[in-house]
Amino acid sequence: MAIDNQLQPHVTVPVALGDRSYDIVIGPGLLASVGKLIASVRSTRRAAIITDQNVARHHLPTVRKALASAGIETVEIVLPPGEQTKSFGFFGSLLEELLDAKIERSDLIVALGGGVIGDLAGFAASVLRRGVDFVQIPTTLLAQVDSSVGGKTAIDTKHGKNLVGTFYQPRLVVIDTRVLETLPERELKAGYAEVVKYGLINDPDFFAWLEANGDKVLSGDPAARAHAIAVSCQAKADIVAQDEREGGVRALLNLGHTFAHALEVVAGFQGDLLHGEAVAIGMTLAFRFSAESGLCTAEEADRVLRHLQATGLKWDVKDAMASKPAAKTLAEAMLQDKKSVGGRPTFILVRGIGQAYIDPNVSLERIESFLQDQLD
Numbered sequence: 001m002a003i004d005n006q007l008q009p010h011v012t013v014p015v016a017l018g019d020r021s022y023d024i025v026i027g028p029g030l031l032a033s034v035g036k037l038i039a040s041v042r043s044t045r046r047a048a049i050i051t052d053q054n055v056a057r058h059h060l061p062t063v064r065k066a067l068a069s070a071g072i073e074t075v076e077i078v079l080p081p082g083e084q085t086k087s088f089g090f091f092g093s094l095l096e097e098l099l100d101a102k103i104e105r106s107d108l109i110v111a112l113g114g115g116v117i118g119d120l121a122g123f124a125a126s127v128l129r130r131g132v133d134f135v136q137i138p139t140t141l142l143a144q145v146d147s148s149v150g151g152k153t154a155i156d157t158k159h160g161k162n163l164v165g166t167f168y169q170p171r172l173v174v175i176d177t178r179v180l181e182t183l184p185e186r187e188l189k190a191g192y193a194e195v196v197k198y199g200l201i202n203d204p205d206f207f208a209w210l211e212a213n214g215d216k217v218l219s220g221d222p223a224a225r226a227h228a229i230a231v232s233c234q235a236k237a238d239i240v241a242q243d244e245r246e247g248g249v250r251a252l253l254n255l256g257h258t259f260a261h262a263l264e265v266v267a268g269f270q271g272d273l274l275h276g277e278a279v280a281i282g283m284t285l286a287f288r289f290s291a292e293s294g295l296c297t298a299e300e301a302d303r304v305l306r307h308l309q310a311t312g313l314k315w316d317v318k319d320a321m322a323s324k325p326a327a328k329t330l331a332e333a334m335l336q337d338k339k340s341v342g343g344r345p346t347f348i349l350v351r352g353i354g355q356a357y358i359d360p361n362v363s364l365e366r367i368e369s370f371l372q373d374q375l376d
Contacts, residue, residue: 010025016237022171022173024173027177028178030174034067038171039072046073046075048098048108049064050094050120051076052079052080053078055112063112083156091123104132109135111136111137114143115138118143118147119162121134122136142194145232149236163338181220187274189218189311195232196280197255197283202252203231207354213228254348261278262334263278263325267321277313277320281316286348290351317375324375328368344364
């Protein structure tokens with residue numbers, strides 16, 4: 001764990017990508033000063049704030065006022081909440097609204113929301129007039145520790161999750177830890193699954209810290225919550241700096257996600273299964289499959305399961321959705337995973353807690369048989 005638990009009020013985590021480098025600024029109450037933070041890295045007179053109806057109700061007035069105090073004029077686009085907004089239809093209409101507002105290359109796009117808004121706004125920024133700078137202000141735990149960092153932008157299609165998008169880095173990420181106080185408990189727990197992921201990939205000490213302090217993170221203890229976010233962001237920043245476009249080690253960040261994305265596709269992106277919930281189930285499956293394959297011990301797989309159970313997260317694939325999915329349907333959905341090579345999905349498996357690795361040689365038939373056992 002690279003971040004000290006006794007955090008200062010604001011912590012800055014750099015993402016080192018040469019001329020595309022930027023900072024992640026983490027701390028309580030940062031929304032009120034976001035205008036000054038933006039002005040310190042990017043001079044602009046106009047910004048388009050893209051958000052959703054739920055976030056707008058809680059946080060849009062604060063961000064609007066903060067930008068105005070820095071001399072930045074704003075236009076606001078408020079979209080419906082939910083994964084279904086990450087679609088071709090909403091993407092096209094968003095671009096038309098930005099063009100109607102005459103957003104230029106010298107202007108700025110501000111993504112104020114969770115992972116859906118961050119992905120959609122970032123994708124729009126990457127293609128509007130062949131590229132407009134943007135800033136991420138993530139308002140969910142999942143977005144704060146994962147989707148707002150690293151420059152992945154995308155929308156979903158009927159074929160799968162995040163299959164159309166770009167790599168496009170933000171100019172700044174501003175994480176106000178207090179916004180989590182307005183987050184529904186289910187969303188908070190779903191985001192916590194992504195925090196756990198970083199311990200399971202390559203930081204067993206962090207996982208042990210979460211076993212001892214995860215309840216504090218979820219209950220709102222300021223120091224524990226800020227520490228978990230900072231360590232997660234540092235972990236992702238380190239990996240992204242090594243492999244920006246996911247040609248190698250960055251794929252480790254998808255621990256549990258090959259299973260998770262298949263579950264989300266079969267569930268239909270309708271809100272019955274949140275992304276973080278699917279990731280929790282996916283990580284459980286990855287550890288169980290690894291244990292059955294003799295890669296890690298059953299005790300380690302059980303340890304992961306016990307921690308996820310203690311948080312109240314979904315962990316059993318049979319409880320992923322109202323009607324039990326078919327093993328064959330889930331396995332076939334994995335063929336559209338972005339990491340697939342030669343018609344075969346790539347899995348992130350584990351040799352133990354903190355020892356994830358990339359395995360491109362798992363047969364679909366073996367996965368289908370494993371899933372059938374888990375569903376019986």
